[in-house]
Amino acid sequence: MSEELISGRRAVVEALRAGQVKEVLVAVGARDTQGLRAVRDEARAAKVPVRATERQELDRLAHDHRGVVARTVGGRAGRTQMGERDLATISFGPDALVVVLDGIMDPQNLGAAARTAEAAGAEAIVTRARRAAGVTPAAVRASAGALKHLPHAVVANIARALGRLQEVGFSVVGLDERAPHTIFDEACPDGRVAVVIGSEGEGMSRLVRERCDLLVALPVKGRVGSLNASAALAAALYGFVLPGRVVASPRRRR
Numbered sequence: 001m002s003e004e005l006i007s008g009r010r011a012v013v014e015a016l017r018a019g020q021v022k023e024v025l026v027a028v029g030a031r032d033t034q035g036l037r038a039v040r041d042e043a044r045a046a047k048v049p050v051r052a053t054e055r056q057e058l059d060r061l062a063h064d065h066r067g068v069v070a071r072t073v074g075g076r077a078g079r080t081q082m083g084e085r086d087l088a089t090i091s092f093g094p095d096a097l098v099v100v101l102d103g104i105m106d107p108q109n110l111g112a113a114a115r116t117a118e119a120a121g122a123e124a125i126v127t128r129a130r131r132a133a134g135v136t137p138a139a140v141r142a143s144a145g146a147l148k149h150l151p152h153a154v155v156a157n158i159a160r161a162l163g164r165l166q167e168v169g170f171s172v173v174g175l176d177e178r179a180p181h182t183i184f185d186e187a188c189p190d191g192r193v194a195v196v197i198g199s200e201g202e203g204m205s206r207l208v209r210e211r212c213d214l215l216v217a218l219p220v221k222g223r224v225g226s227l228n229a230s231a232a233l234a235a236a237l238y239g240f241v242l243p244g245r246v247v248a249s250p251r252r253r254r
Helices: 009-017 034-046 055-061 084-088 107-119 137-142 158-167 206-211 229-241
Strands: 003-007 021-027 050-053 068-073 097-102 124-128 152-155 171-175 193-198 214-216
Touching: 003 009, 003 055, 003 137, 009 021, 009 034, 009 068, 009 137, 021 034, 021 055, 034 050, 050 055, 055 068, 084 152, 084 158, 097 107, 097 158, 097 229, 107 124, 107 137, 107 229, 124 158, 152 158, 158 171, 158 193, 158 206, 171 206, 171 229, 193 229
Parallel strands: 021 050, 097 124, 097 193, 124 152, 171 193, 171 214
Antiparallel strands: 003 068, 021 068
C-alpha cells in the first residue's frame, strides 16, 4: 500500500474522522488556532500520533500546507473506492443521489464537486479512469476531506456505468447547456437520481448524453455563458434535486 499525504487543517480533520490517518505532522511554532485545535482533538480521539516537525520539512512534503500534513494509507485500502461492477451491488437508499463526473480534468474542480456532493447527501460519486482528474492531495484538499468519506467508483466507461445505475432504479439527469428546458421547467424524477456533469471544456460525451433519461440546462442571465463544473453541480443539486425531496436533518460532527 502506498502512502498518501494530505495537507491543510480542514482536509486533515476530515481524513482523521474517516479513520484514514496514521500520523499528523504539525509545524514547530504553528499558531494555536481553532483549526489546529480541531486537528489535535480529532487526532486524540482517533489515537493518531501528532509529531512536531520543522516547517522546511513540511514544505518539502506538501505545497501550501498551512502548518499541518497528515500521512495516510493510499490505494484502495485508504479510501472507499470501487469499480464499475460494484455499482450494481451497493445497497442504495430509495432516494439515493449519485454524482457522476464525465471527464473533469482539474483536481480543484473534482475536489469542489466532491465537497458539494457530500454536503448534499450523495451516496457515491463516479468518475472516469482515463482523461480525468485523479484523487490527488490537491483534490482531497479542495474537497475539504469529502473524498475521504464518499464512496468513489472509478470506471472505464461512464455510459456503461450509468446503465448499471439505471438497472438498479436510478433516473439519470444530465446537465447540458444545449438542453431545450431548464431546471425550472422540469421536475426532478422521484426516487434514485444520478446527476451527470460533463468536462470543463466539452461537456458530456455523446454516448453519455444519449444515456441520460432527462437533460436540463441552468438558466444563465448574465454575460458569462456558463458556470464551471463544480458551481453548476451545486446549482443543480440545491436548485433542482433537493427541493422536492425529503432532506434528512444535518449530520452531526463528532
